[in-house]
Amino acid sequence: MRRDHIESTEKEPPLKREKRPPWLKVKLPLGTNYIDVKSIVGTHRLNTVCEDARCPNLGECWSRGTATFMILGDICTRSCGFCAVKTGRPDLLDTDEPRRVASAARKMNLHHVVVTSVNRDELADGGASIFAETITRLREAIPGVTIEVLIPDFKGETDALHKLVEVRPDILNHNIETVPRLYSTVRPQAGYKRSLDVLRYYKIHGLTTKSGLMLGIGEEKDEIKAALEDLTAAGVDIVTLGQYLQPSRHHLPVDRWVTPEEFEYWKEFGLDIGFRHVESAPLVRSSYHAEEHV
Numbered sequence: 001m002r003r004d005h006i007e008s009t010e011k012e013p014p015l016k017r018e019k020r021p022p023w024l025k026v027k028l029p030l031g032t033n034y035i036d037v038k039s040i041v042g043t044h045r046l047n048t049v050c051e052d053a054r055c056p057n058l059g060e061c062w063s064r065g066t067a068t069f070m071i072l073g074d075i076c077t078r079s080c081g082f083c084a085v086k087t088g089r090p091d092l093l094d095t096d097e098p099r100r101v102a103s104a105a106r107k108m109n110l111h112h113v114v115v116t117s118v119n120r121d122e123l124a125d126g127g128a129s130i131f132a133e134t135i136t137r138l139r140e141a142i143p144g145v146t147i148e149v150l151i152p153d154f155k156g157e158t159d160a161l162h163k164l165v166e167v168r169p170d171i172l173n174h175n176i177e178t179v180p181r182l183y184s185t186v187r188p189q190a191g192y193k194r195s196l197d198v199l200r201y202y203k204i205h206g207l208t209t210k211s212g213l214m215l216g217i218g219e220e221k222d223e224i225k226a227a228l229e230d231l232t233a234a235g236v237d238i239v240t241l242g243q244y245l246q247p248s249r250h251h252l253p254v255d256r257w258v259t260p261e262e263f264e265y266w267k268e269f270g271l272d273i274g275f276r277h278v279e280s281a282p283l284v285r286s287s288y289h290a291e292e293h294v
Helices: 032-043 058-063 097-107 128-141 158-167 180-186 192-204 221-233 260-272
Strands: 068-071 112-117 146-150 171-173 209-215 238-243 277-280
Touching: 032 097, 068 097, 068 128, 097 112, 097 128, 112 128, 128 146, 128 158, 158 192, 180 221, 192 209, 192 221, 209 221, 209 260, 221 260, 238 260, 260 277
Parallel strands: 068 112, 112 146, 146 171, 171 209, 209 238, 238 277
Antiparallel strands: none
């Protein structure tokens, strides 16, 4: 029997990745703490950057009973070349989210809480008011809690930035992520200078500031040095450096595997140029061991 049309049954080839070096092996999630964290997060209808950004340390952190809350929904208005979080048109703003974050953190018995978010560029203040409300709710729910926020740039709008000055988180984190030359592909809707200005603004207002870089996404070593020096010039206190890992075939490829020895070099370099604390290793992420940075 003649067939005029034959549909292709070929599937898209799998993402080809170089074999990861042994120092990038991660722990599998296990134990009652992991189960408890997963249950509490689900019951409170919350998002975590651990899951949405496919953090390699999810198993280790959740097994220790910690997680990083991601507020303002799970859909980002930006399309960074490295990030696994969904891009699109976000849902309506969930104004009850700060209460649920505080309730979940209390049930998890957290004494240090890290809160981050997607970008919400369609909001007048970028979601800064929800960050502020979350900080207030956490302090009401957990006396003595310390709080770190990892914020977007709020498009550099002073009114939005000032909403966090008013509630004064213990650590204000904003990642520059990469070197200036790569911004058009890594962070196309962001600006290197704007991110430095955000960090400088919070330092001027007396907050402890923190930032971070991914390595292995195409930067050169002299560019890493220059970026770290820019961060110290902006008054940043704490810096994190970790290996970039490609989350899918649609994201930027890994340019190179950075060795543990090189990460140790950057730690020493960072301390030498004035950072108070440097977390530098292949699996380091923004909130990795965050309680030790307070």
